[in-house]
Amino acid sequence: MRRCVWAVIFLLIAVSGRVYGYLGNNRPMVSVVMLTYKRADILPRAIESILAQTYLDFEFIILNDGSPDNTDEVVAVYNDPRIRYYKNKQNKGIAYSRNRAASFARGKYIMIMDDDDISLPERMQKQVAFLENNPEITVVAGQIKGLSRVPATHDDIAAGLIQYNNVGNANIMYRADFAKKHQISYNQSLKASEDWDFWLKMLFAGAKFAAIAEDVLVRNAASKKHYGINYEDANAPIRDFVGAFFSPKNSAKFYKAGACGKLKQIAQKNIFSKEYQQKLFKANSCNEPD
Numbered sequence: 369m370r371r372c373v374w375a376v377i378f379l380l381i382a383v384s385g386r387v388y389g390y391l392g393n394n395r396p397m398v399s400v401v402m403l404t405y406k407r408a409d410i411l412p413r414a415i416e417s418i419l420a421q422t423y424l425d426f427e428f429i430i431l432n433d434g435s436p437d438n439t440d441e442v443v444a445v446y447n448d449p450r451i452r453y454y455k456n457k458q459n460k461g462i463a464y465s466r467n468r469a470a471s472f473a474r475g476k477y478i479m480i481m482d483d484d485d486i487s488l489p490e491r492m493q494k495q496v497a498f499l500e501n502n503p504e505i506t507v508v509a510g511q512i513k514g515l516s517r518v519p520a521t522h523d524d525i526a527a528g529l530i531q532y533n534n535v536g537n538a539n540i541m542y543r544a545d546f547a548k549k550h551q552i553s554y555n556q557s558l559k560a561s562e563d564w565d566f567w568l569k570m571l572f573a574g575a576k577f578a579a580i581a582e583d584v585l586v587r588n589a590a591s592k593k594h595y596g597i598n599y600e601d602a603n604a605p606i607r608d609f610v611g612a613f614f615s616p617k618n619s620a621k622f623y624k625a626g627a628c629g630k631l632k633q634i635a636q637k638n639i640f641s642k643e644y645q646q647k648l649f650k651a652n653s654c655n656e657p658d
Contacts, residue, residue: 398426399475404483423492434459463554482538491584495541506575510584518579523644525577533564560602628654
């Protein structure tokens with residue numbers, strides 16, 4: 369009986385150490401960053417999905433982007449030391465708020481969460497395990513239930529990212545030190561697609577992407593979008609950014625080129641593995657550059 373009592377005590381100490389250890393000098397493994405704006409009614413679902421994670425070594429940064437509702441009171445209900453709550457004095461927008469929230473992060477990994485989504489219980493555990501077991505990978509996506517699947521490999525993700533955001537955002541975990549080393553942040557001049565721009569910056573800085581096969585997130589498709597934007601107009605500067613990366617002297621040259629011309633410009637940047645690049649040239653009947 370005495371052995372059982374001590375076993376329970378040691379287990380409680382171990383668990384509490386993982387939950388609360390970061391409050392001292394220890395760095396948490398994960399920083400969950402979530403901005404919220406005018407979503408007090410559905411915010412509890414998002415918060416509780418994080419607090420219910422099977423993985424325990426994390427801090428939870430919630431940034432209120434100047435909401436005029438009772439978001440303060442909603443967050444105050446949760447008496448959990450892992451929560452760190454901040455508030456913009458006035459609404460500053462998505463990119464500014466994402467940057468500010470990330471600036472508070474102390475974790476080895478940053479996990480993005482949106483205030484109208486639900487993270488499945490094993491999400492954090494699965495994404496941490498993947499990054500720990502694959503040190504060459506910088507960014508890992510999980511699947512969003514019911515939506516198009518994120519490709520598994522870096523090459524397939526990179527090929528998509530050059531054209532559109534095929535990895536998502538609130539389903540992502542990435543290495544904080546990589547973004548810090550390369551001074552990568554969200555472009556505050558963008559009114560939308562700041563996440564696509566962010567992942568392109570990571571890609572162009574040499575980040576390697578991957579995705580796990582499991583669902584990690586449930587999206588609330590019915591939630592109201594408070595940052596109403598014309599995406600076609602908003603994406604124009606991102607396309608200019610892509611064109612300038614592959615053709616620095618003339619960004620339009622990249623898009624004016626045919627398939628082979630584009631591939632030759634891309635090949636100069638070592639975005640893809642050699643094998644994948646050869647496959648693309650062959651599929652498009654292109655001669656590989658010398």
